[in-house]
Amino acid sequence: MTRPTLLIGVMVLTMSACGSDPAPPQYGPNPQLPKPYRGLLPRMVISMPLEWGDAHPIVPQGYTIKAIATDLKIPRQTLLLPNGDILVAEGSGGGAPVLRPKDFIANYIKKQGKSSAKGGNQLTLLRDADGDGAYELRGIFADKLDAPYGLALVNGVIFVANQDALVRFDYRDGQTEASGPPIKITDLPGAINHHWTKALTASPDGRFLYVGIGSNSNITERGMDAEVDRAMVWQIDAQTGAHRQFATGLRNPTALTFQPGTDQLWAAVNERDEIGPDLVPDYVTAVREGAFYGWPYSYWGQNVDTRAQPQDAQKVASAIQPDYSLGSHVAALGLAFSNPAMGADFADGLFVGEHGSWNRSVVVGYKVVFVPFRDGKPSGDPVDFVTGFLGKDGKAHGRPVGVTVDPRGALIVADDLSNTIWRITPDQSIATTAELTL
Amino acid sequence: MPILSAGGQLRPLHPLHALLLAFPLPLFLGALLSDLAYASSFHAQWINFSSWLIAGGLLIGAFTLVWALVEWRRGERSGPGRPMAYFFALLAMWVLGFINELVHAKDAWATMPASLYLSIVVTLLALGASWIGYSGLHARERT
Numbered sequence: 377m378t379r380p381t382l383l384i385g386v387m388v389l390t391m392s393a394c395g396s397d398p399a400p401p402q403y404g405p406n407p408q409l410p411k412p413y414r415g416l417l418p419r420m421v422i423s424m425p426l427e428w429g430d431a432h433p434i435v436p437q438g439y440t441i442k443a444i445a446t447d448l449k450i451p452r453q454t455l456l457l458p459n460g461d462i463l464v465a466e467g468s469g470g471g472a473p474v475l476r477p478k479d480f481i482a483n484y485i486k487k488q489g490k491s492s493a494k495g496g497n498q499l500t501l502l503r504d505a506d507g508d509g510a511y512e513l514r515g516i517f518a519d520k521l522d523a524p525y526g527l528a529l530v531n532g533v534i535f536v537a538n539q540d541a542l543v544r545f546d547y548r549d550g551q552t553e554a555s556g557p558p559i560k561i562t563d564l565p566g567a568i569n570h571h572w573t574k575a576l577t578a579s580p581d582g583r584f585l586y587v588g589i590g591s592n593s594n595i596t597e598r599g600m601d602a603e604v605d606r607a608m609v610w611q612i613d614a615q616t617g618a619h620r621q622f623a624t625g626l627r628n629p630t631a632l633t634f635q636p637g638t639d640q641l642w643a644a645v646n647e648r649d650e651i652g653p654d655l656v657p658d659y660v661t662a663v664r665e666g667a668f669y670g671w672p673y674s675y676w677g678q679n680v681d682t683r684a685q686p687q688d689a690q691k692v693a694s695a696i697q698p699d700y701s702l703g704s705h706v707a708a709l710g711l712a713f714s715n716p717a718m719g720a721d722f723a724d725g726l727f728v729g730e731h732g733s734w735n736r737s738v739v740v741g742y743k744v745v746f747v748p749f750r751d752g753k754p755s756g757d758p759v760d761f762v763t764g765f766l767g768k769d770g771k772a773h774g775r776p777v778g779v780t781v782d783p784r785g786a787l788i789v790a791d792d793l794s795n796t797i798w799r800i801t802p803d804q805s806i807a808t809t810a811e812l813t814l
Numbered sequence: 815m816p817i818l819s820a821g822g823q824l825r826p827l828h829p830l831h832a833l834l835l836a837f838p839l840p841l842f843l844g845a846l847l848s849d850l851a852y853a854s855s856f857h858a859q860w861i862n863f864s865s866w867l868i869a870g871g872l873l874i875g876a877f878t879l880v881w882a883l884v885e886w887r888r889g890e891r892s893g894p895g896r897p898m899a900y901f902f903a904l905l906a907m908w909v910l911g912f913i914n915e916l917v918h919a920k921d922a923w924a925t926m927p928a929s930l931y932l933s934i935v936v937t938l939l940a941l942g943a944s945w946i947g948y949s950g951l952h953a954r955e956r957t
Contacts, residue, residue: 414924416916476865478919597921599858650921685856685923 402657403757407701409676412651419653419737420482422489425793426771433774433789433798434764438719438806441762444504444511444788445797449496451790452573453631453710453778454797455527455534459549462502462511462780462788464797468495469523469539469572475598486734489772491793497521499536501552502797509801518545518554526576526632528585530614537574537587540566542612561585562617565605568592571646573709577632578614579639585612586622586641588629595648595683596672607671609643609663625669625695631711631729631778635662635752644708644728645698647675649735651683654704660711660726660747660754661698670695700754705733706741710779710789714746717785719806725749727761727787729776742766744776744789762789762800824896824950831885834878835947838907839940841871845914846933853930861925864933865918871940872911879904885951900946907939 402408435441445451448466455463474480498521503513518536526537534545536558543558564574564587571590578585591607592598609629611622628646635642641663647656648671656675668691670677672684677697680687702708710729714722725748730741742765745758765774774791781787782799789798827835845867852860882904886897914932918925 414920416913475862476919477869477915478865593921595921595924597858597861600856650924683920683922683924 401757402654402701402703404701404754405697405699407657407676407703408654409656409679410652410654412655412681414650414652418650418735420485420734421737421739422485422734423732423739423742423766423770423772424488425491426767426769426773428773428794428796431764431767431773433762435762435800436721436760438803439800440803441798441800442509443796444509444799445500445502445514446795448500448795448797449493449498450491450792451500451777451795451797452525452792453527453575454780454788454790455529456780456782456788457529457547457549460504460507460782460784461552462797463517463527463534464500464502464790465524465527465536465778466496466498466500467521467523467525467539469525470569471572472568472570472592472598489732489734489775489793491795493795495523497523499524499527499554503552509799511799513552515552517552518558521558523572525573526587528576528578530578530582530585533614535561535576535578535585535614537564537576539569539572539574540564542574542576542585542587542617561614562612562619564610565589568598568602570598570602571606571628573628573630575630575632575643577634577641579641580634583614585614586610586632587612587619588626588632588643590628590630590646591671594650595681596685603672609641622665623663623667623669625667625671625673625691626663627671630709632663633711633713636713636715638752640752642711642713642726644702644711645669646707646709647704648672648681649705651681652704653736653738657701657704658706658708659698659702660700660708660728664696667696668694669698676701700747702728702730702745702747702758703740705736707731707733708741709777710744712779712781712787714781715783717783717802718781718787719785719802722746722759722761726754727779727781728758729779729789731775731777731792732765732772739766739770742772742775744779744787761787762798765791765793823954825952825954826950827947831878831881832948834874834881835944837874838871838878838904838911839937839944841867841874842907842911842933842937842940845871846930846937849930849933853926856923858922861918861922861929864929865915868911868915868918868933868936871936872908872915875904875908875911875940879908882947896946896949897951900943900951903939903943903946907936907943910939911936 498519523539575588592602631644732741744762775793
């Protein structure tokens with residue numbers, strides 16, 4: 377079953393008049409941006425799935441990784457509850473109609489790199505009651521949701537961003553099952569849902585919720601009418617459900633989080649495809665209120681993308697640069713600020729889950745990186761934190777999505793290819809050093 | 815340039831062959847027109863229409879091409895000139911049509927202007943092939 381498809385990938389690769397993709401350093405605030413280029417065929421290389429077997433993800437020395445839940449139904453994002461329980465959003469949305477013959481072929485190829493499991497449309501609760509690191513209790517907190525993705529807990533309420541609506545569940549500490557069906561706060565833009573994931577986070581005071589809404593196309597090929605209320609972050613009043621546009625021109629804001637101790641919202645954003653292996657860098661950025669980040673008219677500030685027509689010179693002139701490039705096509709889908717309990721080397725910074733590329737002949741991503749911070753700002757190149765998702769033969773064992781930091785000292789990573797939740801903890805020595813540094 | 819005149823009266827195409835040949839020209843012409851509509855309106859749906867029209871032209875065009883190859887290789891007594899010209903016109907139409915389909919698979923304005931130029935050339939080749947084909951490929955048998 378997998379072999380013929382692999383051949384398709386190779387054929388496409390061979391036909392696209394390519395060499396190997398150069399890999400210039402493309403990290404940080406000022407990435408090099410080559411000229412846009414695309415041959416007759418886009419470069420598509422999919423890493424075929426392969427069971428983990430005896431292999432497992434690789435973490436830095438002094439850390440331990442453990443699968444705390446397997447056989448989930450497409451886990452995407454996780455939420456840590458006050459008592460240490462973990463809530464896992466499972467689902468698979470989208471289903472945008474085929475517009476062109478191209479979509480049949482591209483969808484088929486991309487599907488080869490995904491899990492064949494059906495999305496659960498549910499929230500699974502994991503509990504480690506005795507604190508030994510084994511999550512022995514597992515149950516379904518809520519089901520019959522519609523591709524749930526973003527999760528947030530505010531003042532005893534769990535908010536869930538389905539692919540078409542924001543809903544809420546009341547929550548008491550220790551609860552293992554929702555006490556009733558979800559209550560809708562507001563509809564979210566759900567037509568077509570080319571990019572269906574709805575990222576979610578809450579302001580530190582709990583007054584507002586922020587929802588990331590992806591564009592309805594790569595670069596407006598579904599028409600501009602399909603892009604109303606897309607490619608932006610909404611600010612939603614947690615009480616009334618009223619919303620306003622908080623920031624726009626963010627092609628696919630797939631993860632949102634607040635920087636601890638501040639009122640600053642951060643986003644991971646996936647940028648556009650099909651203009652070369654090193655365009656356009658995916659990024660993390662502090663989201664400025666009211667700002668326009670370029671999509672679709674321009675990228676990385678004011679670099680015009682001529683594919684979006686008619687152009688809008690005024691919008692381009694207003695476009696601002698994001699803060700920090702992660703590299704093109706890495707597909708950042710998870711975002712979490714660290715804390716000192718993670719060990720001295722990873723105490724201050726951002727963990728980013730990178731799902732991995734399809735639009736490159738040399739695949740990138742497929743790992744969790746750590747972006748070090750100093751004085752509240754990124755201060756260096758990303759450091760690998762969890763790798764080994766790609767096997768030696770180019771096949772993929774897993775694909776990281778959401779990342780969550782447990783303040784007790786653990787990183788939780790959702791893997792939507794092997795349908796696993798991974799938990800990475802610093803060993804005792806590192807944890808002790810961290811405490812001493814404090 | 816092969817000799818197109820076979821002398822004497824030409825026999826019409828087999829009805830099924832004629833039916834197949836009836837598709838490429840209007841489909842590729844339709845694609846050209848919707849390319850023009852996209853170029854002047856920026857409405858992405860037009861380029862989607864083009865993409866499907868070209869795909870249709872390629873699908874039926876492939877059968878027509880196979881039939882043309884058989885007609886040429888059978889090489890009836892009227893000589894190979896007309897069937898060969900017919901086959902190569904269809905072949906050029908199909909190959910350029912396929913490239914045009916790949917160009918149409920780019921996103922939004924990335925298709926322009928190559929898609930428009932290719933659609934013009936492919937439409938003209940479809941017209942040429944249809945002209946030769948409907949004029950007849952082989953001479954009538956003498957009675």
